[in-house]
Amino acid sequence: xxxxxxxxxxxxxxxxxxxxxxxxxxxxxxxxxxxxxxxxxxxxxxxxxxxxxxxxxxxxxxxxxxxxxxxxxxxxxxxxxxxxxxxxxxxxxxxxxxxxxxxxxxxxxxxxxxxxxxxxxxxxxxxxxxxxxxxxxxxxxxxxxxxxxxxxxxxxxxxxxxxxxxxxxxxxxxxxxxxxxxxxxxxxxxxxxxxxxxxxxxxxxxxxxxxxxxxxxxxxxxxxxxxxxxxxxxxxxxxxxxxxxxxxxxxxxxxxxxxxxxxxxxxxxxxxxxxxxxxxxxxxxxxxxxxxxxxxxxxxxxxxxxxxxxxxxxxxxxxxxxxxxxxxxxxxxxxxxxxxxxxxxxxxxx
Numbered sequence: 001x002x003x004x005x006x007x008x009x010x011x012x013x014x015x016x017x018x019x020x021x022x023x024x025x026x027x028x029x030x031x032x033x034x035x036x037x038x039x040x041x042x043x044x045x046x047x048x049x050x051x052x053x054x055x056x057x058x059x060x061x062x063x064x065x066x067x068x069x070x071x072x073x074x075x076x077x078x079x080x081x082x083x084x085x086x087x088x089x090x091x092x093x094x095x096x097x098x099x100x101x102x103x104x105x106x107x108x109x110x111x112x113x114x115x116x117x118x119x120x121x122x123x124x125x126x127x128x129x130x131x132x133x134x135x136x137x138x139x140x141x142x143x144x145x146x147x148x149x150x151x152x153x154x155x156x157x158x159x160x161x162x163x164x165x166x167x168x169x170x171x172x173x174x175x176x177x178x179x180x181x182x183x184x185x186x187x188x189x190x191x192x193x194x195x196x197x198x199x200x201x202x203x204x205x206x207x208x209x210x211x212x213x214x215x216x217x218x219x220x221x222x223x224x225x226x227x228x229x230x231x232x233x234x235x236x237x238x239x240x241x242x243x244x245x246x247x248x249x250x251x252x253x254x255x256x257x258x259x260x261x262x263x264x265x266x267x268x269x270x271x272x273x274x275x276x277x278x279x280x281x282x283x284x285x286x287x288x289x290x291x292x293x294x295x296x297x298x299x300x301x302x303x304x305x306x307x308x309x310x311x312x313x314x315x316x317x318x319x320x321x322x323x324x325x326x327x328x329x330x331x332x333x334x335x336x337x338x339x340x341x342x343x344x345x346x347x348x349x350x
Contacts, residue, residue: 044267048323048339050332050334051252051260058249067237079221083219084249086217087217125177132176143160225254226251257325261339262320268319277291279338281338294322296319302318
């Protein structure tokens with residue numbers, strides 16, 4: 001009986017010892033996890049995603065059509081204004097050429113109106129006036145002589161009248177030549193010049209419209225940056241739709257990187273522009289990438305970044321906050337990170 005009591009007491013003591021050891025182990029492990037998950041050098045934490053400082057810029061064509069050529073690949077660095085792709089545009093080029101020819105024609109017409117006739121034309125017109133004047137004077141002399149002979153009874157009335165008519169014809173021809181010379185010799189009329197200028201403006205406007213349409217067949221880089229995604233290749237058709245944008249490239253300025261952080265609405269009062277912050281990522285272990293808060297959103301919204309955890313609340317209200325990382329930080333665009341915005345103590349740890 002005494003032996004059984006000792007055995008039972010031993011078993012109880014062993015069970016208590018095992019329970020105490022297990023409890024201590026779990027407590028220590030829980031404490032370690034909590035210390036790892038709850039560092040003391042930050043005020044606000046949230047998931048974030050790495051993006052270029054320019055944000056992602058999606059580029060498409062302003063016109064619908066078929067891609068004639070794509071000049072860049074993913075990872076290529078581009079300059080602002082550089083042509084990245086070109087649509088089939090032979091018909092637009094023909095329209096520009098036709099408009100340019102019209103402009104040249106109207107410019108020549110305006111110069112002709114402004115400058116008037118050439119010197120050769122002026123001289124020719126003046127010679128015609130002098131010739132007509134000589135013929136008129138000769139006809140007048142013959143008419144006077146015939147009138148005197150008629151008065152003396154030498155010639156008939158019919159002959160005197162015939163020379164009088166010839167004089168009238170010569171006089172009319174002379175006046176016509178004088179008017180023609182005046183038209184050639186005088187400066188252009190105001191209304192003629194105004195019409196020629198209006199015609200030139202019209203074809204210039206048509207040329208500008210054709211050139212603007214042609215320019216839309218080229219996809220150019222709006223900034224200096226890097227090609228992050230290429231979605232279409234030469235020969236593929238692209239559309240310019242306001243409802244369903246059809247982007248050809250995504251580019252971004254990666255000379256500096258930012259992290260867009262989802263900050264829970266319960267922590268928004270702790271945020272301030274200029275606060276130090278750092279991010280970590282599973283791929284880089286415990287390494288911290290430092291930066292500072294550059295922008296705080298003005299409106300709460302739904303979460304942008306999902307952690308893929310089954311227990312995650314997707315309807316949580318968040319405030320978007322931008323953290324700019326230090327110059328030289330090299331992280332992949334789109335990388336999901338854990339973001340920590342620090343208090344005063346966080347600066348000392350940097």
